Amino acid sequence: MAMNNSNKSKIIYTALAWGISGMIFFPILWTLLTSFKTEAEAISANPSLFMFDWTLENYSDVLARSPYFNHFWNSVVISIGSSLLGLVIAIPAAWSMAFVQTKRTKHLLMWMLSTKMLPPVGVLIPIYLMFRDFSLLDTKLGLVIVMTLVNLPIMVWMLYTYFREIPHEILEASRMDGCSIAEEIFHVLLPLALPGIASTLLLNVILAWNEAFWTLILTAANAAPLTAFIASYSSPEGLFYAKLSAASVMAIVPILILGWFSQKQLVRGLSFGAVK
Amino acid sequence: MGSITLKQVTKTFGDVNVIKPIDLQIHDGEFIVFVGPSGCGKSTLLRMIAGLEDTTSGNIDIDGQDATNTPPAKRGLAMVFQSYALYPHMSVRNNIAFPLKRAKMPPAEIEAKIASAAKILNLGDYLDRKPGQLSGGQRQRVAIGRAIVRQPSAFLFDEPLSNLDASLRVNMRLEISELHKTLDTTMIYVTHDQVEAMTMADRIAVFNAGVIEQVGTPLELYQTPINRFVAGFIGSPKMNFIEVEAVDGDPTSCVGVRPEHLKVTQDKGLWTGKVGVIEHLGSETFLHIHVDGVGPLTLKADGDCPLKYGDDVNLTAPQNKIMHFDAAGKTLPATPFSGN
Amino acid sequence: MATMQSRNLARMMLFPSVVLLLAWMIVPLCMTLYFSFLDYNLLTPGSEEFIGFLNYEFFLTDPAFFASFFNTLLLVGGVLLITICGGIGLAILLDQAIWGRNYVRIMVLAPFFVMPTVSALVWKNMLMNPVNGLFAHFAIWIGVEPVDFFAQVPLLSIIIIVSWQWLPFAALILLTSIQSLDREQLEAADLDGAGPFSKFIYIVMPHLSRAITAVILIETIFLLSIFAEILVTTSGGPGYASTNLTYLIYTQSLLQFDVGGGSAGGIVAVIIANIVAIFLMRLIGKNLED
Structure with a gap:
């Protein structure tokens, strides 16, 4: 069959794209496969991609030896709790900045973003000491507070860019139609901004789930989320590749799935409206 | 009722005087058009009458009552926006019902009002569609429908036809004029198009740089313009x-x-x-x-x-x-x- | 533009965010500043005394500071370079007509969702381990000496891991940007006789500049405080070969319990971040203006 030029280039590009994306995805795939191997097969010098004895032993081992579900639950509470709390604080602020603009709005936004640039180490010791004095060390509440504050600027920014896309006149129309500000927000703004709010929530859940500075420093056994749990594999358990893999898979799969489902919204939100 | 009186009304943004002191009496049942080049302050004045912008100084009386600081919802006015400003997440029916629901009107009464508005504006077939599925002209009719069900004491139109194509614009112009004759309610209509002003208005106020240059019937403005600006603005070519x-x-x-x-x-x-x-x-x-x-x-x-x-x-x-x-x-x- | 009433309300609704961020930023920062002038060690509580700029003197003249300062720059710069160049290439590739684009996109995006501790451990143990790692197996298979990544090129290894985590982000944002490019511009360039290279330089790159700015900004925010990847792989070593500022200050404050010294380091890190921030704000302010 004769092939035209565009079909030929499509084949080349497809092969190239699959090859490169396969390489990028490979470490994750390899982790997934290793989690089903025995320890011996995992470190074998002639590793096999699929031809090995599949086993679920590693998963049951990880679950038996460590309070995985505790850590999982901690991750859920911290990431979802801080994201919801952040929304409650950020939505009114974003409304103000998007719809009641003043000369200061731009500076305020920039300032908020700049707090995100403050290196955590600049406030590490006081936060650590305050946490110690208020008995917040190694508590979920303490981490929810910290993660809310850490991600608040990003939430305000994202919501601001989404709100800005809602035509001003629609909100004014609702005001003419007899809405109070609260009714305006609930009946008109929130339904219109729902996709944006949802993606803000999702992105912040992901960021909080994966945050690995404060979670490592401010937690020990009780409130440690999955990031800290995995860090405990750094040595010497890390040499048990199959178990490390099983634990890793259990730590990343929930967020991987969530992220795949919301990838379109994520990209737009994260770029601060720079990319439509 | 729907008489509106502006007394020495001004507006400043920062240190820019957008509206210099304006006095204007708008009579009950009148169709008045604010016309002028863009940036002349006509839309700002309309939004001040609506209550969407503060009045820096002076008074706005509606039906003899001082309404200068009354919130927009309490002024008894309805507004039709340039972009139609329909609620995209609501059906046409709910768009029209929205102001009535806010006013806590009983459902049966709301239904009756929607039905009569739909009849006047030929919207019967579209009531259950979302605004996104309608053409520009239909959307404009829904916006007008949302305004008329409230039985406002005056309608405010902010360049309502500028997003429509030329032939539709001529039709909608006639429909709005017709509506004015039917409802006999005060209408304030903002446009930059002097043809719209001439064809629709009972009286025209010509704006320039924050002041009203002249107020008068279309023919007065055409025949005896008070100055070179009005003479140049009215009439085509x-x-x-x-x-x-x-x-x-x-x-x-x-x-x-x-x-x-x-x-x-x-x-x-x-x-x-x-x-x-x-x-x-x-x-x-x-x-x-x-x-x-x-x-x-x-x-x-x-x-x-x-x-x-x-x-x-x-x-x-x-x-x-x-x-x-x-x-x-x-x-x-x-x-x-x-x-x- | 609005009324007095809504302006007042807006101020009230801004209040919680502003106060919280102010408290989160200013209060601890002032405390850090205060501690930085004290001789304060958590192991000997109660013996704090004012010692002026001595902590700063120690910190700034410590060879570890210079090492970690340059490591921080190398880390941020290296990752930015790799992710943006790689991201542009990937974005252009994924913009072509290919079969199964959605699956390719999902695979490319995946590393972004992997938590730093997991990706660091997987790379460290399963890929880069000099004995049992996959790279070592591969090296032996093709007959070369396996590289002991974390002993021989510790910083580069961390740059590779972090780049792997951030490449998807850059690629996806740049891809979205490329897809919003006006196709008529490219067609007009075709008619004007522009080749692929000049189309890339004169049309695609200027269009991408906004997205590249966003990528630089966001990545820098996160890259300046890389921590977990270092903690679980090299612990900053060997020596200070892979210590960045964040990690250095962490070891001083929480491993050596030297609050005074750590605080002085924290303040130095804040100043450096501010310099970067001012530079970035200029960039983003110019580029993101509507």
Whole structure:
């Protein structure tokens, strides 16, 4: 069959794209496969991609030896709790900045973003000491507070860019139609901004789930989320590749799935409206 | 009822005076059009009447009550926006019902109102669609429907037709005029298009740089503009302005002739020029004529005008149709004009 | 533009965010500043005394500071370079007509969702381990000496891991940007006889500049405080070969319990971040203006 030029280039590009994306995805795939191997097969010098004895032993081992579900639950509470709390604080602020603009709005936004640039180490010791004095060390509440504050600027920014896309006149129309500000927000703004709010929530859940500075420093056994749990594999358990893999898979799969489902919204939100 | 009185109303943004003190009486049942170039303050004034912008100083009375600081929802006015501002997440029915629900009207009554609005505006078939599925003209009708169900004491229109294409605009113009006759309610209509102003208004207020230059019926503005700005803004094509040299004892610095009053003559005439581009519209012809020392003049002739590009022509105009303006642009009483 | 009433309300609704962020930023920062002038060690509580700029002197003259300062710059710069160049390439590739684009996109995006501790451990143990790692197996298979990544090129290894985590982000944002490019511009360039290279330089790159700015900004925010990847792989070593500022200050404050010294380091890090921030704000302010 004769092939035209565009079909030929499509084949080349497809092969190239699959090859490169396969390489990028490979470490994750390899982790997934290793989690089903025995320890011996995992470190074998002639590793096999699929031809090995599949086993679920590693998963049951990880679950038996460590309070995985505790850590999982901690991750859920911290990431979802801080994201919801952040929304409650950020939505009114974003409304103000998007719809009641003043000369200061731009500076305020920039300032908020700049707090995100403050290196955590600049406030590490006081936060650590305050946490110690208020008995917040190694508590979920303490981490929810910290993660809310850490991600608040990003939430305000994202919501601001989404709100800005809602035509001003629609909100004014609702005001003419007899809405109070609260009714305006609930009946008109929130339904219109729902996709944006949802993606803000999702992105912040992901960021909080994966945050690995404060979670490592401010937690020990009780409130440690999955990031800290995995860090405990750094040595010497890390040499048990199959178990490390099983634990890793259990730590990343929930967020991987969530992220795949919301990838379109994520990209737009994260770029601060720079990319439509 | 729907009379609105503006007393010494001003608006400043920062240190810019967007609206300089304005006095205006809008009568009950009147169709008044605010017209002017963009940035002249006409939309801002409308939004101030609506309550969407603060009034910096002065008073706005609605039906004799001071409403200067009343929130928009309590003013009893309805507004139709340039972008229609429909709620995209609600059906047409719910869009129209929205203000009534906010006013806690019983459902049966709401249904009746929607039905009657749908009938007036021909929206019956679209009630369960979302605004996104409607054409521009239909959306505009929904926006009007949302406004009329509230039975406001006045309607505010903010350039409602500028997003529609030309032929639809002519239809909607007629529909809105018709609606005004049916409802007999005060309407304030903002536009930058003087044709809309001339065709729809009972009275027109011509805005320029934050002040009202002149208020009057369409014909008053056309026939006796108070100054050069109004003369130039009202009428299409625009009035021709010809600068003249100062003569002792005559303050005239410029004369104006509307294209429809400029005539080609076999005599010497007032000006001599060369025919430039000719626009044939069928019913009439616009000639652009280059006159040395004066510049291009526009002339409106009959549909079957025989002139061609490059012809030399002599031009004249009846003395009583030539307007005189002083250096500040004010209209002067007519005096005989004999060319430059 | 609005009314007095809504302006007042807006101020009230802004209040919680502003106050919280102010408290989160200013209060601890002032405390850090205060501690930085004290001789304060958590192991000997109660013996704090004011010692002026001595902590700063120690911190700034410590060879570890210079090492970690340059490591921080190398880390941020290296990752930015790799992710943006790689991201542009990937974005252009994924913009072509290919089969199964959605699956390719999902695979490319995946590393972004992997938590730093997991990706660091997987790379460290399963890929880069000099004995049992996959790279070592591969090296032996093709007959070369396996590289001991974390002993021989520790910083580069961390740059590779972090780049792997951030490449998807850059690629996806740049891809979205490329897809919003006006196709008529490219067609006009075709008619003007532009080749692929000049189309890339004169049309695609200017269009991408906004997205690249966003990528630089966001990545820098996160890259300046890389921590977990270092903690679980090299612990900053060997020596200070892979210590960045964040990690250095962490070891001083929480491993050596030297609050005074750690605080001085924290303040230095804040100043450096501010310099970067001012530079970035200029960039983003110019580029993101509507």
